[in-house]
Amino acid sequence: MAPRKLNSRASPKAIAPASSKVIAAEPSPSPAKRQHKADAKAAVPAKARPLTRIQREKQDIILEAALEVFSAHGFRGSTIDQIAEVAGMSKPNLLYYFPKKEEIHRRLMSELLVTWLAPLQEMRADGDPFVEIRSYIRRKLEMARDFPRQSRLFANEMLRGAPHIIDMIEVDLKALVDEKAQVLLTWMDEGKLARTDPYHLIFSIWATTQHYADFDVQVRAVLGKARGGEGRFEDAARYLEHLFLHGLTPKPRA
Amino acid sequence: MAPRKLNSRASPKAIAPASSKVIAAEPSPSPAKRQHKADAKAAVPAKARPLTRIQREKQDIILEAALEVFSAHGFRGSTIDQIAEVAGMSKPNLLYYFPKKEEIHRRLMSELLVTWLAPLQEMRADGDPFVEIRSYIRRKLEMARDFPRQSRLFANEMLRGAPHIIDMIEVDLKALVDEKAQVLLTWMDEGKLARTDPYHLIFSIWATTQHYADFDVQVRAVLGKARGGEGRFEDAARYLEHLFLHGLTPKPRA
DNA sequence: AAGATTTTTGACCAGTTGGAAAAATGTTAG
DNA sequence: CTAACATTTTTCCAACTGGTCAAAAATCTT
Numbered sequence: 001m002a003p004r005k006l007n008s009r010a011s012p013k014a015i016a017p018a019s020s021k022v023i024a025a026e027p028s029p030s031p032a033k034r035q036h037k038a039d040a041k042a043a044v045p046a047k048a049r050p051l052t053r054i055q056r057e058k059q060d061i062i063l064e065a066a067l068e069v070f071s072a073h074g075f076r077g078s079t080i081d082q083i084a085e086v087a088g089m090s091k092p093n094l095l096y097y098f099p100k101k102e103e104i105h106r107r108l109m110s111e112l113l114v115t116w117l118a119p120l121q122e123m124r125a126d127g128d129p130f131v132e133i134r135s136y137i138r139r140k141l142e143m144a145r146d147f148p149r150q151s152r153l154f155a156n157e158m159l160r161g162a163p164h165i166i167d168m169i170e171v172d173l174k175a176l177v178d179e180k181a182q183v184l185l186t187w188m189d190e191g192k193l194a195r196t197d198p199y200h201l202i203f204s205i206w207a208t209t210q211h212y213a214d215f216d217v218q219v220r221a222v223l224g225k226a227r228g229g230e231g232r233f234e235d236a237a238r239y240l241e242h243l244f245l246h247g248l249t250p251k252p253r254a
Numbered sequence: 255m256a257p258r259k260l261n262s263r264a265s266p267k268a269i270a271p272a273s274s275k276v277i278a279a280e281p282s283p284s285p286a287k288r289q290h291k292a293d294a295k296a297a298v299p300a301k302a303r304p305l306t307r308i309q310r311e312k313q314d315i316i317l318e319a320a321l322e323v324f325s326a327h328g329f330r331g332s333t334i335d336q337i338a339e340v341a342g343m344s345k346p347n348l349l350y351y352f353p354k355k356e357e358i359h360r361r362l363m364s365e366l367l368v369t370w371l372a373p374l375q376e377m378r379a380d381g382d383p384f385v386e387i388r389s390y391i392r393r394k395l396e397m398a399r400d401f402p403r404q405s406r407l408f409a410n411e412m413l414r415g416a417p418h419i420i421d422m423i424e425v426d427l428k429a430l431v432d433e434k435a436q437v438l439l440t441w442m443d444e445g446k447l448a449r450t451d452p453y454h455l456i457f458s459i460w461a462t463t464q465h466y467a468d469f470d471v472q473v474r475a476v477l478g479k480a481r482g483g484e485g486r487f488e489d490a491a492r493y494l495e496h497l498f499l500h501g502l503t504p505k506p507r508a
Numbered sequence: 509a510a511g512a513t514t515t516t517t518g519a520c521c522a523g524t525t526g527g528a529a530a531a532a533t534g535t536t537a538g
Numbered sequence: 539c540t541a542a543c544a545t546t547t548t549t550c551c552a553a554c555t556g557g558t559c560a561a562a563a564a565t566c567t568t
Contacts, residue, residue, distance in 0.1 A: 054515070054565085072414070077330035080556065093516055095557065133502065152413050155468070159406050159413075160327070162471045170475045177476050194504045199477060200493035201502070207465035208458045214409070215461075217416045221424045222431045223453060239454035247501030248387065248455070250448045306544070308535090333525065347546055349527065 058097050062087045063111075066104045071149035074156050075105055109157065109164050112150055117173065119143065120202070123180055129187040130245065133205075137240050140209035145233045151213035177202055205244075212236055312351050316341045317365075320358045325403035328410050329359055363411065363418050366404055371427065373397065374456070377434055383441040384499065387459075391494055394463035399487045405467035431456055459498075466490055 065087035069078045080101055084094040098104045119139040123132050144151055162169055177199065184198035212219060212233065220228040227235065319341035323332045334355055338348040352358045373393040377386050398405055416423055431453065438452035466473060466487065474482040481489065 052514075052566095058515090074328050074331060074410075074414075077328060079554085081554095090517065091556090092518080092558085096515070099557085101556065130502075155409070155413055158469045158472055159409055162475075166471065166475065169472055173472070174476050174478065188504075191504055194496070194500060194502050196496045196502070197489055197493045199481070200490055201497070203465060203469075203473060203476075203490075204462045204494070204497060207461040207469075211457060211461035215412045215457075217420065218412055218423055218427070219457060221416075221420065222428050222457075224428065227453070235451055236454055236457075239451045240458070242448070242450045243455070243458060243497070243501060245501050245503055246448060247497065247499050247503075248384075248448050248450070249499055249501075250442075250445055306535095308545075312545090334527085335525075344547065345525095346527085346548085350545070353527085355526065 055097065058087075058089070061089075062094055062097055062104065063107060067108055067149050067153065070105065070108065071152040071156070075101075106164065108153065110168075112154055113165055113168050113172070115143075115147075115150060116154060117176055120176060120180055123183065125183040125186070129184075129192045133244060134241060137205055137209060137244065138237060140205060141212065141233060141237055141240070144209050144211075144213035148213040148216060151210055155210065155214045208240055208243075309351065312341075312343070315343075316348055316351055316358065317362060321362055321403050321407065324359065324362065325406040325410070329355075360418065362407065364422075366408055367419055367422050367426070369397075369401075369404060370408060371430055374430060374434055377437065379437040379440070383438075383446045387498060388495060391459055391463060391498065392491060394459060395466065395487060395491050395494070398463050398465075398467035402467040402470060405464055409464065409468045462494055462497075 062083065066078075066083045068086055069083045072078075073082075080091050080094060083104070084091045087094060098107075119136060122139070123136050157163075157165060180202065181198035184193065184201060187193040188195045188198070219232065222228075223232055316337065320332075320337045322340055323337045326332075327336075334345050334348060337358070338345045341348060352361075373390060376393070377390050411417075411419060434456065435452035438447065438455060441447040442449045442452075473486065476482075477486055
């Protein structure tokens with residue numbers, strides 16, 4: 001069964017392009033931990049060391065393991081021990097790289113947000129409305145297929161009221177959506193798109209696509225063996241395309 | 255500001271019609287706990303006591319409190335102490351009614367499933383396709399508005415892979431969806447409905463409606479003060495109706 | 509190769525949490 | 539009213555968890 005293409009099948013691993021600093025802008029006192037009690041050279045701002053090879057490698061391993069564990073059990077449901085085990089190291093060792101459990105989570109979340117905003121950003125105002133919307137849906141669906149763990153991590157955060165990213169949601173995400181809503185509105189004015197609420201339109205794309213990652217068990221269980229296999233994403237793509245473009249009103253008999 | 259109606263505004267409390275036994279069919283050794291070591295009257299199946307008034311009341315109070323806490327923090331993120339506090343009793347006292355934390359959760363989940371299946375069950379094969387689908391969407395949206403905690407509890411369970419209700423999903427839910435998919439298919443055959451995948455159609459209704467409960471923070475943040483108020487559900491209803499009935503293809507100029 | 513630095517480990521600890529036991533207090537049927 | 543049963547409170551505990559710390563091992567620098 002050759003994987004009927006939905007589109008490119010991205011590597012299910014990397015969430016961001018290698019050095020995903022994003023917010024690691026913090027002087028990252030990573031393995032530097034708290035400096036010794038009596039600071040030798042007085043008030044020197046603790047020269048931010050450049051991060052060794054091992055540090056970079058191990059941090060990536062830990063973040064990957066944490067994504068695995070957090071996305072499956074939630075923050076409070078996950079233990080450092082679990083993450084350490086998946087990462088193949090001891091708990092104190094892991095704590096050496098991320099002194100706090102929360103710190104791991106924070107890093108994951110900030111990387112996540114960027115990845116999450118990207119697809120919408122790609123929607124071009126100067127493109128064809130249907131092509132743009134269609135591509136956006138595809139991209140989101142591919143993300144649900146290829147990065148289900150990120151999707152679940154995000155969903156989990158939302159369910160909890162987005163405590164860690166609420167401000168980014170209110171500022172960055174809102175700004176982006178406002179901008180794209182404007183684009184949609186323009187298309188509608190030009191008669192290229194049916195006139196509806198652009199915000200809810202975007203919500204419905206989010207909802208329908210993420211559903212295939214977040215509610216995957218349900219989807220597979222309901223579809224059953226026959227249709228719940230690999231092909232379900234293409235079926236979904238086809239269906240969603242139809243829904244958004246034509247709705248459920250039947251074509252007048254030819 | 256009078257609540258622009260979406261429909262009836264049900265009482266946000268009760269999740270199931272009073273005596274929601276559902277699965278409480280178990281001889282419920284509730285406060286009877288495990289019987290004493292040396293059972294007096296030998297192998298008598300421990301006469302299932304009829305449940306006192308206090309027992310019924312307290313159990314309801316506990317379940318309500320547990321719903322509040324579990325839906326907000328997840329199973330592992332919630333402590334018995336928290337639930338006990340919300341329920342206004344001491345931890346050991348709560349444990350007297352539900353000897354295990356898991357037991358509370360189990361009860362909540364089985365009640366939940368029934369509530370969750372109900373709206374779809376109401377979709378009548380002998381009704382008008384559009385009326386039926388439209389009503390179904392409204393009902394689901396009302397549930398998202400009036401019972402967001404149940405929705406989040408459900409979403410949480412799904413995210414975790416539905417460990418507690420997977421079999422009900424695979425059997426009962428699947429059977430129900432199979433049945434309704436058949437109904438949809440018939441409508442399509444009769445040309446009353448555009449021909450698409452009935453399963454994914456149902457998924458998309460679930461996804462779009464639940465989104466307003468599960469991702470409520472995001473929805474409100476993105477809509478902003480101006481449009482994120484009470485009216486958002488009616489806007490959503492209007493939009494979804496349009497989406498499902500007409501899609502995004504603009505009407506040919508009149 | 510020695511010294512400096514970074515990484516890893518094992519032992520340990522304090523706070524939290526689910527839950528047990530038993531004593532104390534309430535409720536109610538006869 | 540009172541015995542039998544239901545409910546509640548107090549006390550306690552063992553497992554788990556996030557995190558610490560000093561010393562050992564590995565790695566890097568010169």
